[in-house]
Amino acid sequence: MSTNNNPKDVTRRDFLQKSSAAAIGSFFIVPRHVLGKGYRAPSDKLNIAAVGIGGKGFSDISNAWNNGAENIVALCDVDWNLAQKCFDKFPNAKKYKDFRKMFDEMGKDIDAVTISTPDHTHAVVAMAAMSRGKHVYVQKPLTHNINEARKLTEAARKYKLVSQMGNQGASNPGQQQMVEWFKKGVIGTVKEVEVWTNRPIWPQGIPVPTAKAEVPSTLDWDLYVGPAEWVDYSPAYHPFKWHGWWNFGTGALGDMGCHLIDTPFRVLGLGYPTEVECSVGAVFLKDWTPEYIPEGCPPSSRVQIKFPASKMNNSDIKMTWHDGGLRPFHPDLVPANDPLGEPDSSNGAMLIGDKGVMMCATYGKDPKVYLKSGEKLEMPKDAFQTKYTSLPEFGHQVAWTDACKAGFNSKEHKALTSSFDYSGPLTETVIMGNLAIRSYNFRTASADGKSFNFPGRKKLIWDGNNMKITNFDEANQFVTRKYRGEWKLV
Template identity: 70%
Template sequence: MKEKEKNTTSRRDFLKAGALAAAGSFFIFPRHVLGKGFIAPSDKLNIAGVGVAGKGFSDVNNAYNNGANNIVALCDVDWNHAKDQFAKHPKAKKYKDFRQMLEKERRNIDAITVSTADHTHALVALAAMQLGKHVYVQKPLTHNIYEARLLTEAARKYKVVTQMGNQGASNPDQQQMIKWFNDGVIGDVHSVHVWTNRPVWPQGIPVPQSTGPAPEYLDWDLWIGPATKVGYTPAYHPFKWRGWWNFGTGALGDMGCHLIDPPFRVLGLGYPTEVEASIGSVFLKDWNAEYLPEGAPPSSHVQLKFPATAKNKTPITMTWSDGGIRAFRPDVIPADAQLSEPDGANGVYMIGTKGVMNCGTYGVNPKVFLNTGQVLTTSPSASSPSVPEWGHNLAWQEACKAGYNSAKHKALTSSFDYAGPLTETVLMGNLAIRSYTLRNPTADGKGFTYPGRKKLLWDGKNTRITNFDEANQFVKREYQNGWKLA
């Protein structure tokens, strides 16, 4: 090899070295040498997107960052749904199968965005991390608790930069809430109430029937992936899969990582110790509720309990409500006072000994209602009506360039070290909801008993329900159709 070649460092080699060794300086030409506005090739990431329509459209384009990075490959099982993304990045290689993309483009990819349906998040993310690729994965991080724990551990093992796409985690308003709590403004918190107007898609309905073959532009088998195989119907793809346990995680999966994030972060919560649920019933006949175990219910009510923490000296009870069931306002909040989210569709109350902290989706516009009658709010400049997803994604991009051991990676607000335990907590609610629908026939064959309608005790370290073994079937899933997670 020529001496000149020995001393040449490619952009990809540099970025890989940064991820593994957290190099302290960038091998980048100064911008004033290259010309104003020019971005050196060594300062760009080569990014691939998997699931690039719907939510994936914004994830990929936030990562592209107006040309600050390269979009080198795009993967989607539905090329009709992804056509606008393909048109936006015509030079990117197109794939339907992420495994083929990783095999063929592995030397040309630095980082990957994953915005598929919930049931394939873990498959794509783990495969990418095993190749040393940084990953940005949409919320919820995974379809089940086992996968969340696995991805958290894999990020540490492979030393890659990770971020979950719950953009409210990067909302500066959350820092104000942390400061209020750390300053003792609301005292020790004993109760948290979280609610959402989701589902806003059909849920609590009978299983859809197949409408015939999938259109030729959609690879239905790839979309099904590790889930139980079902026939094609537009009642699942591209959006309504959320309400079916085979693919989605219901209202909790859709909004839990946004709404449970503020109390989880502010109060320094870890694994819950117990969970209990009840759900809304669907009656199509008098006195005869529909039994719909395949799908999430029309509404649910979940209670999680957490031990006292280093930050909060009191055990905490967290109550989640969905399906339009909203938490009642605490007495300390005046009847006509406007909440953080004006229409009250989604929100959080953290109830302490000195007052109540309230915030809306993504932790925006936080307010404190003190027992003294005083109300604290953020300044208009600090409170954002909507949190820009771009900034959350940008922080991940910069951390990818800086490396796994860098301060920028450690400063990420939803790396898997945080997002994994948060997602596990969110999915604990689904474990209780699914256990609630378990039933056994009575001895006379005329009715059923529901053994899962009980308080479930959780061993977070070992990811097990300790007092009702049947519930543990929902901690992980059995992969189908030849797929495996390893």
């Protein structure tokens, strides 16, 4: 299935149906799916490429493949050791280390791309794909910074392409149940939201590595660094530990915010926040003197984000984020022995209304309501089930591939739970918390150099339309980033 680079909403299915009608009386061979119910022609499959195929990327492309429902034509990863499992599963796919070479050589043979790289390369890969007319599935958080999220959202509309962010909990029926409860006024008006996670579950708040390390022979480190500022290879960065370094990752907020904040953002119909404030955990490597490590994310943080009233909720909202193993305390309506969110209370989201408290675990699982009447509501069995919910990760990837084949203006695309029209603003909200975190330890020295001020330790006022902190300009350097060398967002 080829995608039009001057995208009009014409799918191959449309083309085949029109062509078959025009070929009456000729020897034109009509595809089997037209002639016989239940048949699926090879031409009705997507040709999918994957960039970033180790770890989460392996499940993303495997779920999109859907046991052979689609064609996997190209696989790209900068570390072929981590990629080997995926290479073995799809031996006929062409292998690459550089996504740019993959697009140059196979652009005409690729319809859609899954992108599951570290956060710092999401945007450059996705924009390269979309500018070539490819539908995209991008892991959470959508981007490394706010400007990139805004640009990808605009590009998906401009090129009329199907998009989905990889926060699979958005497709969980539990979220639909929470939306339904709220629409019915079950918990009333919400003024406070609590969200928490046990992340980081990788080393974080540690000094920058200085020991020399040999780059593994299977890894192209220059491609790995990509658009980020150059740093020498260290096992403190790759694999997986990149989450805790601002050069590559977005910390605990970026890792789990698009899963956990998604629930209140969706249920309450939130838009751009108006202000953000934080406090972060300190690191002491010696007595009395805290270490400030601007290159790395802190070991823990609390972030407060405020939103104006929305069409769905007639009140301003204060949302508090906790990470590093910190969590909120039990509201009075929640029994002392009931866990918050997960069974071990490690992750969750809680909406506190004037009639009751609604909460869920990660991905919107196990939604519950505690009412002032003393009644407790739980999700009815098999509620909000669809043809996708029995699939891995609630069919989040398969819904995307179906929408790619149906087209930009299709009901399948409009039904996606995390297209960029939704996940772009959600990501901007999540990453805005990092503006406060990264600004918190910004310091200026006194004239004699004997003391420091910390002007970033204030409430930051946010102009969402213009993507700007209005009362502390130094924070705006984190709205976007400088791209290394010839790398750019195109």
